[in-house]
Amino acid sequence: MAYSTESELETLIGHDALVELSDLDNTAGIDSTRVAAAIQKADGVIDSYINKRYAVPLASPPDSIKTLSAEWAIRVLRTRRYKGQPITEDQDAEKIDREWLDGVAKGRISLGVEPQPTKSSLIVDKAAPRDSTLAISMERMKGFI
Numbered sequence: 001m002a003y004s005t006e007s008e009l010e011t012l013i014g015h016d017a018l019v020e021l022s023d024l025d026n027t028a029g030i031d032s033t034r035v036a037a038a039i040q041k042a043d044g045v046i047d048s049y050i051n052k053r054y055a056v057p058l059a060s061p062p063d064s065i066k067t068l069s070a071e072w073a074i075r076v077l078r079t080r081r082y083k084g085q086p087i088t089e090d091q092d093a094e095k096i097d098r099e100w101l102d103g104v105a106k107g108r109i110s111l112g113v114e115p116q117p118t119k120s121s122l123i124v125d126k127a128a129p130r131d132s133t134l135a136i137s138m139e140r141m142k143g144f145i
Contacts, residue, residue: 003043003061003069006035009077012070021077034077042072049101054111055118062113068097 010018022031047056075090103109
């Protein structure tokens with residue numbers, strides 16, 4: 001399941017702009033295949049970060065992830081439209097988005113939804129019972145002080 005849709009991209013930038021970015025064959029319409037590919041690429045990047053903390057794809061993604069997916073897909077379309085020539089604003093936005101995703105992946109930033117999405121299978125609980133041979137007591141510490 002994609003985190004964003006063609007209609008959400010259209011809402012963000014408008015119909016004409018989406019036609020301009022997606023219609024590389026000059027058919028005067030939105031190229032849904034290219035839009036879907038851009039959304040898939042955006043979602044893949046998002047999942048590559050958040051799978052360190054949550055099971056992906058998110059069953060019910062929060063609005064922040066949906067918006068991020070749509071904005072990233074627009075940047076992908078723009079890059080493809082202009083044959084890979086980076087746009088400074090897009091580079092800056094991507095840097096900020098990657099930092100945010102890194103914060104989510106490391107648990108410093110919450111997705112802001114309750115209940116939290118399902119944990120990723122990559123997360124291993126490091127808490128384990130303490131080895132009893134490592135117990136500290138007054139008796140065992142004699143001679144160290």
